[in-house]
Amino acid sequence: MLKAAYLHIPFCVQICHYCDFNKIFIHQQPVDEYLQSMKKEMIHTTTRFKNYEMETIFVGGGTPTALSEQQLQTFLGDVNEVLGNRSLIEFTVEANPEQTTKEKIAVLKANGVNRLSVGVQAFQSSLLKKLGRTHNKEDIYSTVAEAKKAGIDNMSIDLMFGLPGQTMEMFKESVDEALALDVPHISSYSLQIEKKTVFYNLAQKGKLVLPEQELEAAMYEYLIEALDKKGFKQYEISNFAIPGFESKHNLQYWNNNEYFGIGAGAHSYVEGTRRRNAGPLKQYMNLIEEHGFPYIEEHQVPLSEKMEEEMFMGLRKGEGVSDATFMSRYGRSMFDIYKEPIQRLIQKGWLEQREDTLVLTKDGRPLGNEVFQEFIGVVLD
Incomplete structure (x- = not known):
């Protein structure tokens, strides 16, 4: 029985220089109409594929917290109306520190969100600027503190290594800062240069200087050792958790289980078939209106x-x-x-x-x- 759903909010206030996920600058976009299309896709999906009982929901992006308080309320209300049930044990939303206000956290909490995945990446202003991030260290502290105050203690921090200009001392500082926040989960990934990103274009021009592979490997080794000393278990190549706080949703993927994928550019795996949704907003919304489903690719997995x-x-x-x-x-x-x-x-x-x-x-x-x-x-x- 299928037990997980991923929902994609493609809107961003700022486009990061390394990101190749399906995303779009939020200014003057039809956000409300898109959320209505997502609700229709949820309804059509659960009507067509009935063998499910949600245990985990993950809202990613893009930047889900780029939505306004009212848009968040509408969207999360729709999710709960269509997908929510008593079996739901983990409801995660990705959050960018500078957009995750006290008021938005209250909306998340009121709608059953019990886990935040906070996109930190680094704690140094110089690195954050190179990445195209718009938050600072104080935003990170504020978001984590406000979430804890609201009763959302289950949080994950994302960190990156192998960044342009990043030294071992910088990465050690970021790991130490993340541990000081006292959150039970840390995800950490090396930078991957993907096509259609600012970093890819810079690399093609020879203008992106990255740490040597030996230094990147040393950063990863330090990460493993430092987190192990603090009681974090490396339960997946890039993910570390205090036992009991592993990402139940991501384990659905790593256990090769099936899942719904809702939203522009989302992927799903249902009844032995992998499907890919249209990525461009207009195409996604038109397909929902005309056909009920936004699939542009279906692959029966042998x-x-x-x-x-x-x-x-x-x-x-x-x-x-x-x-x-x-x-x-x-x-x-x-x-x-x-x-x-x-x-x-x-x-x-x-x-x-x-x-x-x-x-x-x-x-x-x-x-x-x-x-x-x-x-x-x-x-x-």
């Missing part, structure tokens, strides 16, 4: 691809991939299907077997993408 995804999604997790779970889903052992790549990766020291489970080793974690490639395209007997 068995071989499901098994590949089970491996490389599951190996992202600290607990790895269980052969018992694999066999219950696909009727065969992963040690049979992937015998050769598993043996190669174990010999390289990137994978280890713990009873019936495969996990990335300490050396394998920074090389996750190389490990995952080994499971793609294996011919089934």
Whole structure:
């Protein structure tokens, strides 16, 4: 039974220089009309696909907190009306510090939001400016304090490393500052240069100077050690939590479970089919009006691809991939299907077997993408 939904708010007050997600500058956009289209998509989706019982909802973007208080109230009310139920245990909204006011936090809390994912990225003004971020350190402190005061204690902080001009001292300071905020979850990612971003254009012109790979690797190693000392468990390659505060929604993805995807550019995985929604606002809204659904791509996932995804999604997790779970889903052992790549990766020291489970080793974690490639395209007997 499907238990998760992702909802996409594409609007931003400022476009970050590294972001390749589906987003649009909010000024003079048809925000209210878009929210109405999202409600229609929710209704049509739950009418067509009835085998669901929501346990987790995640609202991402873009910047959900770019919405006004009234727009947030309308949107969250619609979400609760269509998707909400007593089974809901985690309701997350992404929040940018400079736009997450005391009043907006009150709206979030009143509508059942019980987790915030705060886009911090760094604590140094110089780095934030290079990233195209418009918040400062004081905004971060204020957002976290106001959320706690409102009773939202379950928060995650996003940090980035490998940034242009970022030194090890800067990253250590950011990790220390994040820990001082006393939140139970930290996500940390290295900068990836994606097409259609400011950073990509700068890199093409030779104007983007990034830290050496050795320094980036050292930052990641420091992150793991520093958070471990403070009681954070690395339960996924880039995610760390005080036990009990793992992201239940993101675990739905890493456990290769199905989910609804609502909104412009959103992806869904329902009844064995992956679907992609139209990204441009006008196209998305027109498709909703004309056809009820905004799909521009549908892919029935074959068995071989499901098994590949089970491996490389599951190996992202600290607990790895269980052969018992694999066999219950696909009727065969992963040690049979992937015998050769598993043996190669174990010999390289990137994978280890713990009873019936495969996990990335300490050396394998920074090389996750190389490990995952080994499971793609294996011919089934």
